[in-house]
Amino acid sequence: MxxxxxxxxxxxxxxxxxxxxxxxxxxxxxxxxxxxxxxxxxxxxxxxxxxxxxxxxxxxxxxxxxxxxxxxxxxxxxxxxxxxxxxxxxxxxxxxxxxxxxxxxxxxxxxxxxxxxxxxxxxxxxxxxxxxxxxxxxxxxxxxxxxxxxxxxxxxxxxxxxxxxxxxxxxxxxxxxxxxxxxxxxxxxxxxxxxxxxxxxxxxxxxxxxxxxxxxxxxxxxxxxxxxxxSLSIKPIRFITGLGITLFVISIILLVYYTIGYFLGNTTPGWATIVVSIWGIGGLQLLAIGVIGEYIGKIYMETKERPRYIIEEFLK
CATH class of the missing domain: 3.90.550.10 (Spore Coat Polysaccharide Biosynthesis Protein SpsA; Chain A)
Structure with a gap:
């Protein structure tokens, strides 16, 4: 049977x-x-x-x-x-x-x-x-x-x-x-x-x-x-990394733009330095945070090894 x-x-x-x-x-x-x-x-x-x-x-x-x-x-x-x-x-x-x-x-x-x-x-x-x-x-x-x-x-x-x-x-x-x-x-x-x-x-x-x-x-x-x-995707962290790279590239483009403007005489004194510094440093910071987060995000919670549940009583 x-x-x-x-x-x-x-x-x-x-x-x-x-x-x-x-x-x-x-x-x-x-x-x-x-x-x-x-x-x-x-x-x-x-x-x-x-x-x-x-x-x-x-x-x-x-x-x-x-x-x-x-x-x-x-x-x-x-x-x-x-x-x-x-x-x-x-x-x-x-x-x-x-x-x-x-x-x-x-x-x-x-x-x-x-x-x-x-x-x-x-x-x-x-x-x-x-x-x-x-x-x-x-x-x-x-x-x-x-x-x-x-x-x-x-x-x-x-x-x-x-x-x-x-x-x-x-x-x-x-x-x-x-x-x-x-x-x-x-x-x-x-x-x-x-x-x-x-x-x-x-x-x-x-x-x-x-x-x-x-x-x-x-x-x-x-x-x-x-x-x-x-818990199942690291894309958000990679998005931050991508955003950091994008901002850094924009800062380079702005640097070129304001450099050309300087030689053409279409600049405001100090403006280029401030803008490029803000975008460049901001982009590098986000890039650094993203790279570090790539590793920390994978190990932070798991290294604690805390019990996921504790059974108090089982009625069989």
Missing amino acids: ERKEKLYLVIPCYNEEEVLHETEHRLTVKLNQMIADGLISDESRMVFVDDGSKDRTWNIITELHEKNPLVLGIKSSRNRGHQNTLLAGLMTVKDECDMVVSMDADLQDDIEVLDQFVQQYYDGCEIVYGVRSARKTDTFFKKFTAEGFYKLMEWMGVEIVFNHADYRLMSSRALQELAKYKEVNLFLRGIVPMIGFKTGIVTYERHERFAGESKYPLKKMLSFAMDGIT
């Missing part, structure tokens, strides 16, 4: 008390259906990872764990942000299962396509990306900024899947390889494609949030975008 693979759902949570019961209910129904259909093992589980929530999130996870054998819980020692919390969940369960699907707790990710994720896994895919088919539920501003972010990341040279967030399946083998990436500045949407292996895509329609407020207001979205760019 063919062995069915064990699936774990890893769900980061931060102040999600309003949605947890409904999320647990819907996922329980879905997992039981997939088990009954013979798609996954009856040892499959859902794992809620608490990111140092300030509300009753962890208490609810504990209660759900006690009454539902499908529910596991992981508690972070403090708030570390979505990416670190997601990584904590993935790394904690990577040896417990055959495949993992990461998803948000707010029920915006369509759980009805989980079957498609698993089927592509059986077809040989080590990583399967959930990609939004459209952004009908987004405002014009959200759609414009989100799609602009993906295009900007591609322009920066970052390998990223367009319209993919963190709804993805990863095999145990892919997770073992992910564990070798030791970056402190995490941007999993850019790191996972670096792993390689055979990949697949499942398209889905993202729903409205079931309850509660979004954990990604504009300020956090901008911060997240900046983390993604600075």
Whole structure:
């Protein structure tokens, strides 16, 4: 008899008390259906990872764990942000299962396509990306900024899947390889494609949030975008270097221009010296900062070697 693979759902949570019961209910129904259909093992589980929530999130996870054998819980020692919390969940369960699907707790990710994720896994895919088919539920501003972010990341040279967030399946083998990436500045949407292996895509329609407020207001979205760019691309630093070179070249052109003007008698005493000095020294300073930053930007955060997460409790 063919062995069915064990699936774990890893769900980061931060102040999600309003949605947890409904999320647990819907996922329980879905997992039981997939088990009954013979798609996954009856040892499959859902794992809620608490990111140092300030509300009753962890208490609810504990209660759900006690009454539902499908529910596991992981508690972070403090708030570390979505990416670190997601990584904590993935790394904690990577040896417990055959495949993992990461998803948000707010029920915006369509759980009805989980079957498609698993089927592509059986077809040989080590990583399967959930990609939004459209952004009908987004405002014009959200759609414009989100799609602009993906295009900007591609322009920066970052390998990223367009319209993919963190709804993805990863095999145990892919997770073992992910564990070798030791970056402190995490941007999993850019790191996972670096792993390689055979990949697949499942398209889905993202729903409205079931309850509660979004954990990604504009300020956090901008911060997240900046983390993604600075952790995976050095183009901003190279832009500064290029700007420094450009300004220095302009200073040389101005020097030639004012020198010619001097011999033609079309100069104001002292003007050429001041302008050339400002542009020349400014350009050289930016050039120097860019060159130094090229090295410092690569090593600064990584040399600290601080833990990316600390697990306080794991409810198995």
